[in-house]
Amino acid sequence: MTMSKILSDKTYDVVVVGGGIVGLASAYAAFKKGLSVAVVERQSQNKDASVRNFGFVTVSGQRRGEHWQRAMHSRNIWAEIAPKAGIQVEHIGLHMLMQRPEAVDVAHAFLKTEMGEGCRLLTQSEINEAAPYLNKGEGVLYSPHELRVESNTAIAKLAHWLQETQSVDFYNHTTVTSVELPKVHTSRGVLNAEHCVVCPGADFTGLYPEVLAKTKAKICTLNMMRVMPKKAFRLNAAVMSDLSFARYDGFAQLPEATVLKTLLDDIQSAERQAGVHLIVVQSEDGSLIIGDSHDYSDRELPFRDTRIDDLIINEFKQVMDIGEIDITQHWLGVYPSADEVVFKTSPEKGVVVGAVTSGTGASTGFAFGEELIELVLESK
Template sequence: MQSTGKLSEKKYDVVVVGGGIIGLASAYAAVKKGLSVALVEREAQNKDASVRNFGFITVSGQKRGAHWQRARYTRDVWADIAPKAGIDIEHSGLHMLIQRPEAMDVAEAFLKTPMGADCQLLSQAEIAKQAPYLHQGLGVLYSPHELRVESKTAIGKLATWLQHAHGVDFYNQTSVQLVTLPKVYTSRGTLTAEHCVVCPGADLYSLYPETLAQAQAKLCTLNMLRVMPKQAFTLNAAVMSDLSFARYDGFAQLPEAKGLISLLDKVQAAERQAGVHLIVVQSADGSLIIGDSHDYSDRELPFRDVRIDELIINECQRVLNIGDMDVVQHWLGVYPSGDDVVFKAAPEKGVVVGSVTGGTGASTGFAFGEELIDLVLESKQ
């Protein structure tokens, strides 16, 4: 990966700012249109939300309508490019353990919507076969759509593939400080471009702060853990719980979710106040990433509250019957959370600023990257 070499003097069709999943997806959308692309990333490689996430490419549960469609499309792009970029799909599908009648109401209502097509409630025999490690519940909602990639390596592999297979020039350890097209001023000199797409993730202040302020975004800090079960076992699909029915828009915005939400606000008040719900995914070494929590603030929170980790571990134990586990890693992650699930704007001709403001960039990024490239090309006309 090019990082400290001399900046090219050529005129690019597009300079993309930010090497997270949204910047990479935008670069991919641009090269698919035959455009020449440079991508500028402040760090040696992304170290933010795009590598701190679960790598959980989720369709079921995404907000009904355009965002759910983004997720369907993005999932298909991941399935197409993962083998080309050398990215393993660790597992696919989703099991949502239903532990309360109110959650069953939500699952049944979801199945009646267009989003429920191809999803199903599993029979007891199917649960015993597909997910024997789940505790006994009232049922399991199965969604076939989901994929899981190991983000901490997938993001680097995606960048390498875009460089070698699609000719994207990468300038890492390089910060973009000002854009006045055709000039893009960086900490290492000037690039020249017809268009610029700014994908700054949670950095709402360095470039186009007034435009990004329109997203009305707070910064959401999440607790995440990697645990190693003491006894080896294989997860056949991602796992979520009743708390997720009350949290993910595609379920929680159904009228039938009201009963579950008010029940959980009483019986799992600590989890609800900390924004805790459960996602469990597995890595190739058998470890599990479990999370998460949601703390909204006007700034990135520096300190991790271990009591929230306990809430996540307890929820995991209530859902998975896998015995003892060691916590081997914990970390915080941050994403911008706005009025809407995405934010995009063209502050001037040839420049677009975009951010996924609903915490779903791995799941919706390839569709959103195409929207950003379409918008920046339109903004020049």
């Protein structure tokens, strides 16, 4: 029997564990249903995957079918609430430089699918106009759907907006230690709840470890960096390249991608082995976030391998020419990675555990949060 003081005498319809994007999206989905909601976050505010990512809300490239639809729906929610929450959309859309003819074949195949709607190949004059900083290649696939937000501040702004205007209560610096509905036990006392949604990110050893173990997820570690161009320039849309056609499920799982993947395994074997592909996005101050790599060894690497950064910088220079750059920040990030893109289950009545297991939560979190709330309401 846990003897704890009561943190609040309110009984919430839903207590959400975790203040990352999935937890905040769940809180928003619950609020929209007219439910009373609290978010419990053990840090002062999220400092994990949700702020270490690119803030790149990606639609084209997400796994075909349900997950692509999650991304499209989530993108629309980002677009709707960003202005209300004071979150600036830094740029819209995506330019994928096709460096080799094999990538053009993948782009053509993609455009023939339902995912290609609204996307197109740019003419040379459009490339000159819209993306003069791209190196010469075989063309550019344009997708209009993508949004870029500054995660580092957007997550805090989203939490603040939920608190101030959507009546969501936040308990930060508070760790949930166990759930025994109607009690949610925390490091600071008890909260009362009808339902509890657990969104622990990559922490699979805290709450419900045996349930999360069913995902067979491994910790994936990513190298990221921020660079400042020496000469001012403005990025008109996010940038990706051939390595992304070979990596993102929405392209890479098309049969036409096999030739490109085999070719890149041969000619860019170091990048392919390190899971390197290129994403470039820009911040308001002109700096660029560039990345990333994927180490699936499940090791939670404490130290950054700078040779991986060199691969990323090298790919950046193959794709874009913006003159000299200074690297101003390096960091590592982690997320759980499994064959399934998301995991959600109800281990007991009124409780749901959910995690994005594909490193796509910035893009799909709002839709996934709605699913978690649906599931928890059904579970009682």
